Amino acid sequence: MIRCTAILPALVLAILLVERAEAQLKAPEELFFAKIPAEMKNLVEQMYVAPTPAQQAAAVAKLAETGEAAVPVLPYLIRILGEPIDPAVRQAVVDGLVKIGKPAVQLAIGGLKSSNPAARQSAIEVLGQLADKEAIAPVLDAYLNDQAGSVRDAALGALAKLVVLEPAALEKLMATAQDKAAKPEIRGRAIKVIGRLAGPAVPVDALVAILQDAEEDIRMRCAAADALGRNKSPAAVAPLVAALADKSASMRVWAAVALNGASDPNAIAALVKAIGDEDERVRVRAADALASVQDAKVIEPLTKALADANAEVRAWAAAGLGNFSDPRVVKSLGDALRDADVGVRVRAADSLGRIHLPEATPLLVQTVGSVTEDSQVRCAAARALGGLRDSRAVPTLIGLVRDNDPALRQWVVAALGRIGDARAVEPLIGAVEDSEAKVRAWAVLALSRFRDPRIIEPLVKAAKDADPQVRARAVLAMRVAINDPRVKAAIQAAAEDSDPMVQEKARQALGKAG
Numbered sequence: 357m358i359r360c361t362a363i364l365p366a367l368v369l370a371i372l373l374v375e376r377a378e379a380q381l382k383a384p385e386e387l388f389f390a391k392i393p394a395e396m397k398n399l400v401e402q403m404y405v406a407p408t409p410a411q412q413a414a415a416v417a418k419l420a421e422t423g424e425a426a427v428p429v430l431p432y433l434i435r436i437l438g439e440p441i442d443p444a445v446r447q448a449v450v451d452g453l454v455k456i457g458k459p460a461v462q463l464a465i466g467g468l469k470s471s472n473p474a475a476r477q478s479a480i481e482v483l484g485q486l487a488d489k490e491a492i493a494p495v496l497d498a499y500l501n502d503q504a505g506s507v508r509d510a511a512l513g514a515l516a517k518l519v520v521l522e523p524a525a526l527e528k529l530m531a532t533a534q535d536k537a538a539k540p541e542i543r544g545r546a547i548k549v550i551g552r553l554a555g556p557a558v559p560v561d562a563l564v565a566i567l568q569d570a571e572e573d574i575r576m577r578c579a580a581a582d583a584l585g586r587n588k589s590p591a592a593v594a595p596l597v598a599a600l601a602d603k604s605a606s607m608r609v610w611a612a613v614a615l616n617g618a619s620d621p622n623a624i625a626a627l628v629k630a631i632g633d634e635d636e637r638v639r640v641r642a643a644d645a646l647a648s649v650q651d652a653k654v655i656e657p658l659t660k661a662l663a664d665a666n667a668e669v670r671a672w673a674a675a676g677l678g679n680f681s682d683p684r685v686v687k688s689l690g691d692a693l694r695d696a697d698v699g700v701r702v703r704a705a706d707s708l709g710r711i712h713l714p715e716a717t718p719l720l721v722q723t724v725g726s727v728t729e730d731s732q733v734r735c736a737a738a739r740a741l742g743g744l745r746d747s748r749a750v751p752t753l754i755g756l757v758r759d760n761d762p763a764l765r766q767w768v769v770a771a772l773g774r775i776g777d778a779r780a781v782e783p784l785i786g787a788v789e790d791s792e793a794k795v796r797a798w799a800v801l802a803l804s805r806f807r808d809p810r811i812i813e814p815l816v817k818a819a820k821d822a823d824p825q826v827r828a829r830a831v832l833a834m835r836v837a838i839n840d841p842r843v844k845a846a847i848q849a850a851a852e853d854s855d856p857m858v859q860e861k862a863r864q865a866l867g868k869a870g
Contacts, residue, residue: 381405381439384432392428400432403449409442416445420452427459434463437475450478454485461488468494473504480507484514492518492525499549500532500542508545516552523557526550530559533566533576544579551583560589567595578610585614593618597626605635612641617648624649628657636666643669647676655680659688667697674700678707686715693723693733701733709740717746724768725752735767742771750777757783762792769795773802781808788814793823800826804833812837816846824855831861838865 383404387397402415416433419426426433433449441449453460460482467479480498483491495518499511519525532538532546547566550558566572566580581599584592592614599611612630615623627649630642643661646654654676661673674692677685689711692704705723708716723729724737738756741749749771756768769787772780780802787799800818803811811833818830831850834843850862 381436381441384435387432390428396422396426396429400429403432403436403445404439409444412442412445413448416448416452420455423456424459426452426456430456430460430463433460434467434479437467437478438470438472446474446478450481450485453482457486458488461486461490465491465494468498473502473507476502476504476507477510480510480514484510484517487517487521489518489521492522496525496528500545512545512549512552515549519549519553520555520557526553526557526559530562534562536573540573540575543573543576547576547579547583551579551586554587558587558589560584560587560591563587564592564595567599574604574606577604578606581607581610581614585610585616588617590620593620593623597622600626600630605633605638608633608635608638609641612638612645616641616645618645619649619651624651624654628654631657631661631669636669639664639666640668640672643672643676647672647679649676650679652680652682655682655684659684662688662692662695662700667695667700670695670697670700671703674703674707678703678710681711681713683713683715685711686713686719689716690719693719698730698732701730702736705733705736705740709736709743712744714744714746717741717744717748720744721749721752724749724756724764731761731763734761734764738764738767738771742767742774745775747775747777750775750779754780754783757787762790762795765790765792765795766798769799769802773798773805776805778806778808781806781810785810785814788818793821793826796821796823796826797829800829800833804836807836812840812842816842819846819850824853824858827853827855827858828861831858831865835865 381404383401387400390397396419399415399419403412403419406412406415419429419433430453433453437446437449453464464479464482464486468476470476470479476498480495483495491514495511495514499508499515502508502511519529529546529549533543533550535543547563550563563580563584567577567584569577581596584596596611596614599607600615602608602611608630612627615627618624624646627642627645630638631646633639633642639661643658646658658673658676662670664670664673670692674689677689686708689704689708693701695701695704705720708720720737720741724734724741726734738753741753753768753772753775756764757772759765759768765787769784772784784799784802788796788803790796790799796818800815803815815830815834819827819834821827821830827850831847834847837843838847847862847865850858851866853859853862
């Protein structure tokens with residue numbers, strides 16, 4: 357029994373070592389017989405077998421630097437995309453193929469036949485950046501027919517660049533979109549591409565026809581609404597407004613989504629009506645759309661929506677009211693601060709910080725100081741008080757600099773920095789010693805807003821903090837007193853910091869100081 361126990365760990369280790377050996381990449385055997393320069397052959401080998409991803413990526417970069425001279429090794433660059441390589445190496449290969457340019461097009465097209473979805477996705481990324489007409493048909497085929505969602509997503513992004521190069525491609529897409537005999541998912545994908553395009557060539561009328569066809573598959577009508585919304589054509593507004601009254605709730609949802617951001621009075625009026633729709637999904641999307649409208653006519657319907665049964669509707673209504681510096685809004689948002697849903701209270705606090713009315717300060721001070729309130733809401737209130745920059749909030753905020761919640765402390769010190777009241781200097785100096793690095797970083801940044809000699813020593817000390825983000829912020833903060841000998845010495849020391857980010861900030865500061 358003892359002997360078996362001793363053998364088992366050794367057996368497991370042996371299996372792991374075998375698996376690791378099998379996972380180790382090997383350079384293709386034919387490489388060693390290929391008629392390519394020895395130096396280039398060595399770089400290809402390193403691309404496969406170098407001990408770290410960084411070294412593999414460096415080999416790829418050197419190959420790409422040779423430009424068209426790297427044509428003989430293109431097959432190896434395409435081939436390695438089908439291997440289980442590190443993401444950094446994969447990105448280096450994509451970048452390298454793009455840098456080599458036109459000679460890589462045909463091989464990248466061939467890469468679309470790989471059995472590895474990651475390889476196909478990478479090939480599409482290359483073709484999208486090279487923007488060659490030859491790539492349009494194969495990338496379009498991959499988008500419409502590939503089984504991997506990641507590949508289709510990559511193709512969608514590439515096609516937005518490629519289709520504009522060839523009018524016939526757009527015609528094929530539209531023909532696919534209109535073909536009722538085609539599979540719905542294929543038609544939907546075609547419509548989705550069209551929605552990503554812009555300009556007079558886009559067949560808006562054809563999309564409108566799909567939208568308005570009562571006999572059409574509802575999925576296609578919704579896809580057409582989405583495409584029209586993305587296209588932002590003025591000709592689409594009236595049909596989308598009409599769709600907001602469609603008998604299908606799904607159609608009404610997508611019409612509301614499509615009209616998000618519309619400034620047309622008819623669209624706004626239709627969305628105001630839709631915010632009272634019987635289907636809560638429609639109300640949510642209508643509230644979302646109205647939240648971006650700057651017209652004061654929406655104040656009343658958004659205020660009314662704060663009483664909706666759906667919390668998401670109430671949250672969007674609270675967000676939308678933050679667009680208006682109107683005394684009526686303060687009371688409504690104050691009521692929303694007592695909503696049963698945390699998300700609604702967070703949106704209400706954020707909005708009170710955006711309306712820039714002094715009446716908002718007492719409401720936010722009460723909220724941030726409430727020990728029974730949810731942390732997210734208190735943080736939002738602190739953030740909002742920083743936006744208002746009202747010194748009446750300073751005493752309460754100072755009292756929270758040592759609160760038990762590190763997230764709240766972070767936003768409190770940030771708010772004190774934005775308000776800029778001198779009473780905050782000493783508490784902020786204390787916060788530079790906080791146990792949480794994020795709080796220390798924000799405290800350092802807050803101190804940079806004061807022209808006070810008391811901040812020099814804490815900032816110099818912070819430049820030696822254990823956290824590189826704090827050190828970098830300290831360097832930035834000290835630039836306000838760059839002529840102080842203590843500051844200059846600290847920044848010079850930071851220029852030799854172990855962290856590249858800190859070094860860069862220090863060298864920038866020294867450069868500006870002359």
